Amino acid sequence: MNGIENPIVFYPAAIAMILCGILTIRFKNIMHSLLAAIAVFFLAGMFFYVLGSEYNAIIQIAIYGVAVPVILGLGIMFTNLKNSYRAEDKNKTPVMKYLIILTCGIFILAIIYLLMTSYVILPDSFSYALPDETNSREVINSFASGIFIRYVWGFELVSIILTIIAAGLTMFKKRGGV
C-alpha cells in the first residue's frame, strides 16, 4: 500500500487541514488566522506530494507556505490591530451561521454524489479508478511539454496581463486614483 491509498496518512492530515481551515475563519486575532492558514497550505502541499505530484508540492509550499504569508503579514502590519479587535467585538457572528453553511456544502456534495451514481453519469472505470503509477522523469517531461509547448501561449498571455496590471497599479498610485 503506497501513500496515496494509506488511511494512516490521509485521515489525520485531512482532519487537521479541515480543522485549521475552520480555525482560520474563527480566530479573532488575524495573526492566529494567518498561522492556521499556513498550516492548511503546508498540508495541501503534503497532499500534493502524496498524490504523486512532487513538483506541485514544492511550488505549493514555496509560494503558499512561504511567499504568500509574507505578503499577508506585510498587509497585516499596515493595519491597526487594536481597532480591528474592537470592530470584530461589535460585529460578532454566531456559530450557527458557520454550521449552516458547512452543512449545506456537505448536503450539496451528497446530492451530487447520489445523482451521479444513481443516473450513472460517471463512466464505469471512474468508480474503480486506481492511482496511475508514474516516475518522476515522466512527470517532469509532461510538465515541460505542457508549459513550454502545449500551453506556452496561455502562460505568455497571462504573464503579459499581470505585468500590465502591476504597471497599471503603480500608475494608479502615482496619479492618486484611490
Place this chain on the structure above:
Amino acid sequence: MSEITIYHYLFLGLALFVIGIAGSIISKHVIKVLISIEFILTGVNINFITFASYCDCPKFNGYITALFYMAIGALELAVAIYIFYLMYSKKQSENIEKYGDL
C-alpha cells in the same frame, strides 16, 4: 479501515472549497477574505491533482492547470493586497463593509 479512494480526495477538496466560500461570505476582515479565497483555489487545486493522478496519466493536464492556478492565485493576492493598502490609507479600517464604494 478501508483504503482511500478518489472520492476521499475529492471530498477533501470540496470541504476546503466550502470553508473558503463560508469564510469569504462571513468574514469582516479583508485579509481573512483574501485567505478564504486562497482556500477556494487550494481546494480546486486538490481536485485537479486528484483527477490527474487517478485518471489522466499520459498528459497530466491537471498538474499543469494546478500550477497555472497557483501562480495566478499568488499574483492575484499580491494585487489585492496592494489595492487594500491603497484603500486602507484612505479608509483607516479593515472592515469589509466600509469598502462598498470600491
